[in-house]
Amino acid sequence: MNEPSILDYLKSKLGMTDGEKIDFPRDDFNAPAALYEAEETLGTDSKPEIFQPSNLLTGGFPWRSLLALLLALMGQSAFEPPRHSGGAGIILFFAAFIALAFAYRYKEWRLPVLRDDEFPLDDLLFRKKPFFWALPFMLVAFYTFAGNRFTFFNLFLWLLSLFLFIWSFWQSDISLIERVQSLKTFFQQRDWRINISRWTLLVLAVSATVLFFRLYQIGEVPAEPFSDHAEKILDVYDITQGETKIFFERNTGREALQMYWTLFVARVFGTGLSFLSLKLGTALLGLLTLPYIYLLGKEVANRRVGLIALFFMGIAYWPNVISRVGLRFPLYPLFVAPTLFHLLRGIRRQSRNDFILAGIFLGLGLHGYSPFRIMPVVVLVAIGLYLIHKQSRGTRQQIIIHLLILTLFSIIIFLPLGRYALENPEGFSIRALSRMGGLGEDSLKIFANNLWDGARMFNWDNGDIWVHSVAGRPALGVVSGALFLVGVALLFVRYLRAGHWQDLFLLLSILLLQLPSTLSIAFPEENPALNRAGGAAVVVILIVALALDGLLTSLRSRAFRGLGNLIAWGVTIFLVAFSLNQNYDLVFNKYAENYRTGAWNSSEMGQVIKQFEQTYGQTDTVWIVPYAHWVDTRLPGVWAGIPNRDFALWPENLAESLTEDGPKVFMTRTNDQVALAELARLYPNGTLSRYTSASPLEGHDFMIFSVP
Template identity: 45%
Template sequence: MDESKEPTVLDYVKALLMPWKGKPPALSAKQPTADQSLVEPKEDLSTSPDITTLEMKVEEKGEPVVFPSSAEERLKLPIGWRTLLAFVLAVIGQSFLEPPRQQVSVALIFYGLAVVALIFAVISKEWLLAEYADHTATPMAVTVNRNPILLSLPLLLLAFIFFSGNRFTTLNLTLWLAGTISLVAGFYLPSRTRLSLKSKIRSFFLAPQVIIRITPWSILVLLAIGLVVFFRFYRLSEVPGEMFSDHAEKLMDVADVLQGQTSIFFPRNTGREAIQMYLTALIAIVAGTKLSFMSLKIGTALAGVLTLPFIYFSGREIGGNRVGLLAFVLAGVAYWANVIARIGLRFPLYPLFAAPTLYFLVKGLKYRSRNDFIWAGIFLGLGLHGYSPARLVPMVVVAAVIIYLIHRQSEGNRREAVIALILLAITSLAVFLPLLRYALSDPEMFAYRALTRLGETETVYPAPVGIVFLNNLWKSMIMFFYKNGNIWVHSIPNRPALDVISAALFFLGSTLVVIRYIRQRHWLDLFLLVSIPLLMMPSILSLAFPEENPSLNRSGGAIIPVFILAAVGLDAVIRSIERRYSNGYQRIIPLGVTALLIFFISSANYDLVFRQFDRQFMAGAWNTSQIGAVIRGFSEAQGNPDTAYVVPYPHWVDTRLVGINAGFPLKDYALWPDQFETTLSETRAKLFVINPRDEDAVHKLQELYPTGWLYFYDVELEGKDFLLYFVPPAGTEDGTVQP
């Protein structure tokens, strides 16, 4: 090394990897020291020319040491084989947990060996997970704008009064929005860059020009967006291919909205929050998909996509831009996240609002930013209008603040955190106000579904409640590696929630974060780990029906920390390669390994979503779309949709779904056998759809209509066949009219 040249930071940041002989010269005054921020999100160096620069605090026995920076010297470094070995061992262990074999004892052996390898990686200073440095932030401002706040109080009070009757009206919506905006305006701090932004806008209009800068990072981001959009929308009309009864309930609620019934809470089918109903109604009109399964699926797929940017932002706060982008991709292609986003029910609304709530909460605590707490409160309040598991997100918020307070000794920090929590609560309460009014007027209906799972409203606990809780907790915490439950409509029963590689990366990332917490005791690491069971509590607390736990839908909020930790694990694997190959053309090696791993992960999840889940879902769902198509064809041929009927049979098709699929969403095609005689006065052609096992219905129809024709409709899927009994119009009994 040329001693005449001033040492760069690059010479110091590698010291934990391999100490070098000789005493280094002193650091330049312009260079960052160990107590300066290394995790400033706006200057994340994972995208800079040397991605290893400034990644770790460097101190070896009180003195920094020099690390070789030339390509020739770096080639002498061994690859991070211990970290790679831990990853490979975890992948092998997880492969033994894949159905159908699931050899738990063998998997535990390999996972144990992976832990040993990680410990040796840490001891040998091979561990490459960047540590935190506290961000230097100015104290949070305590000033408020009193006039908007004073204005908001009567507006919100009047809105609360006029929200009676479980209806949104022009008046109460105007009062609520005006009051909420006034409240936020009173607490929100103006941006310091507002004037410069105005200047930029003015300059643009004076001399319009658009500069597009294409960098390797922007190309990676575009590729990542394309990949996750593909996974969310590819074959959306086919996967899943059938509705079940819950979809009928949702579309009936949407029909109510389209007919002018603007409810705050929809009490049908044990009660539902409002956001999905209004979103689907909007899509039905704008996209022209009307009252259909596709309208539901477009809305939930969009929710799944919009969750991902906030997973990226949160991952960036944990480990920089690269961790954020990796979390974005892993969550975007994941079977778990894709299935709950495609099913057409409210499931993805839980992570959709939990993700920005947690992101702004962490950012607010980290940088002592009041505006971020306000945004967290807004998204928390909106989430409560989305999907009932979001009612436990306030518990996660409180837990985050408590963990922050425990790790912060400064009285000023603690006081600011408490004030910020109060501000967040006030904001979320204002946004939640319409549903709060309903909850107070009809608490039994509002809490009914939660109480049936948490309490003994419908059944008694199968065991002492403490034992049930601990058992549920254990099953939920191992679902990533073992079994994600047995609910076929939104999961592949009894398989891990993660694919083999993602599960191994999640294990690796979780272990590394635990080690980092032990070494540094940073509050964010502990919160990241604790948030997983907290966000899964809606599933864990199914104490009266423990067979419903674990469930991917009620655990959906845990998607956020789980895939951030998996990204941390993948980032550690990449770093273990970069410690040797990160200069010049050598960067192709870690980049190629990353691309290969993402390819394998994407392929595995493609198979899980578009083959395995699709196949088992269609085997379990009733083929109401085929029956609906038959009735639609009959209606077009005969010019009449009112003389087709579906004869109900236990545990068979939902006749409301037949009407939706036939293009008549408000028509229930059910006609029970004891109602057959009511059709005798009808002279037009008639079509009866019958379950093949319903011999009594067939015999009764043959007695009533001896000139009718019975057809067996053969379906490719086993057990999905059905019978058609066609009755020709009156006066054509000679058989000249064909069905």
């Protein structure tokens, strides 16, 4: 009888064989104890592939892996501006992939092993009484959501129906009374013991670093608001005036979640209806994404992968910038991460509860940022891929029923917005449809070009939108960009060899989550866009973490204990330090400066308004004369604490100011000769002065015409 090979063993572990499982007894090998100590110290939920004792038979120093990493880093560095050398980068990456192929061949660099599937049978029972009580409450709530308004009554009915549906379908071995009793017992304990391990310290260090990167200089970076911020603040102001809308129709329409969240943040932190409230609110939303990034990495591989993913997601320039700009952008990855986590875990564990939670997060995401509307397609693709692969054998009927449960809960959560969409289909969809445009004869060609540009955004060019990117550079840094391509290659090869649906899904999900950007056929210059492709960052960073975990595992296990650990620590420190330095520079230097170049200095005009109010006790006689492609005349009022006023007075209407008594101030652009001449004619006793901006950028000065 032939001895089983490593491939036979892996196929057995992945469920690719119909026979009995193959196992290698641990005691049959003289593997270094350090390998198992490392596993316990770092903590894994499933042993990475390199930890299998059979892999140690090949032995040897992993120089091929280190060479592949070095060449990939050099290749990604060549793609960085200002060098931006495509030819050199492609050659270096080609060489890196050759070295990677040899590293893979000699089992040096492999991805962590997928977690084992579980196959519990769902009895498909549910509690009928709460289910049939929930139905009328849901229908009445749907009816009362008419008129685009949240009320206490319809919110109560909506949440009550949700509670009853959860009660009906949720599976639990512990009753609610037992859970409450256990919590009561816990809090009644006189002493609580906290166990602080090396892993705990590592998690705390990573968390502190991430908090620094996400909240440092939140008041200064980015520096100034622009028109979209004015629209958001007006929407939040509307809520304070009792307009509790489901969908805010100003400026082609916005989902409601950010508006209510911003008002909550403004009141909790005392920041008022301000630019800071918007930025602090979205920065916190970005931070709320990170626990699920960790859980997703842990679900796909192990907790090391989860922590690595959390670290890179926390410090990376791409998710950091879209989280601190003060718009709805971070709501896309915020709900992609938990939806994917519960979906993947629900499929692996055949867990009805995870499908319920995936449906809830799917529905919530639809209230956040319109690009998330692609997520139902992503869910269907995931289920479809699972059903056509052999991993679903014996569970297909059950998984379809679980999908129906997921759909039910997403519809319940979507109910208010669904009612608005039925009443106002054009208002609900105009923003997305305006980007797609009509289906002309060039549409397919434009879409193909958009797909190509979208695929290149991670390693080559993330677009030219100054609001949320550093124009003309890759979306990823040197380290994450190199590891991403390596991870994609390893995932692709593993799928070809093992045929596991999840590997293929991770690769396809990136393209799917980019569709809100790549479908911008009417405005192809807006693609790629880091905001509308923000959901893809979740999977991209996950692949980065998978690749790095595989490398570090190889380094720790391929040489004798001291040298292996030393090299692993050295590579880790180098990659971490390089990433920290580059991402700090990208966010707090390059992005901050580029943003200042594009934004107007409305804060300084706000200071003029505040000074006038402090002197004269009113602002009714302060105006800003609009000029094409200049400052939004609503924003200075935001800085002055007047979020609901537009200070605009057009040149042709300047004479209307004569009806106002008392001192007056007019602010104009320096080259607006028409307005200045009209003011001089209307107010011959007025005085003209130039406000010299603190910004060294040309065009940021403005004129102040004062009337005593």
